[in-house]
């Protein structure tokens with residue numbers, strides 16, 4: 001394998017990185033940082049908004065379980081201008097209980113739970129493999145709402161992951177091949193090289209031959225077998241190191257901002273196969 005850890009890509013690289021390398025853009029960025037160095041510390045005291053858009057939640061709102069209300073809130077958030085209402089903050093933890101969070105996109109919600117997709121060998125993937133539990137928070141701030149869900153979180157079957165993989169834009173599929181998510185990258189140029197290699201590999205010319213780059217694609221977490229069986233001309237195969245997860249909620253909390261910070265909180269909790277609904281103090 002040609003790759004040291006330094007050689008590996010970080011994050012999901014986009015193929016259009018001209019702006020990162022462009023002289024004018026990097027000059028603007030440097031100027032922005034220079035200005036920031038002279039700013040006063042942020043005035044957190046002045047950052048205060050009032051809440052109170054909504055009527056109080058009612059027990060009847062949850063008569064049908066957590067899913068109908070969740071779906072209604074998600075749709076309303078989108079209608080009222082929340083950008084990417086399916087973005088959620090995913091919390092995972094190490095076996096020692098050290099938590100970490102990051103934003104991912106919810107790509108499905110039904111009675112079984114909440115689905116998202118990622119690189120399974122990433123930092124979050126390692127933590128999920130070790131603990132089997134996760135939390136997610138949908139922060140719909142502009143409509144003064146959030147929903148938390150917590151529970152066991154396990155990989156989807158390869159078939160389910162593949163079904164979603166096939167709907168992804170080709171560029172995102174290539175990026176998943178190019179990036180060993182969460183590993184260090186030596187430089188932007190290194191990322192560009194990794195993306196270009198992956199793009200070249202799946203350029204549709206049918207070439208799936210050997211060589212140093214091929215070893216990287218079939219290395220740890222890669223999918224040598226899938227590559228060989230793929231039709232390079234039209235489909236980008238799904239890397240073994242990529243897939244979906246299902247978070248099966250055992251606790252769901254609905255939160256709405258209230259006047260004077262006297263917020264509205266309602267918790268649904270699963271115990272012995274039964275859901276109970278409890279109002280919580282703000």
Ligand SMILES: Cc1cc2nc3c(=O)[nH]c(=O)nc-3n(C[C@H](O)[C@H](O)[C@H](O)COP(=O)(O)O)c2cc1C
Pocket residue numbers: 084087100101102103104105106116117118119122123124125181182
């Ligand atoms: C709005 C938004 C959506 C994102 N969606 C995803 C996603 O669906 N899957 C993913 O792997 N990373 C997504 N990311 C990037 C993650 O936040 C994170 O940087 C990445 O998954 C690596 O996390 P990890 O090192 O903790 O594993 C998204 C970031 C943002 C800001």
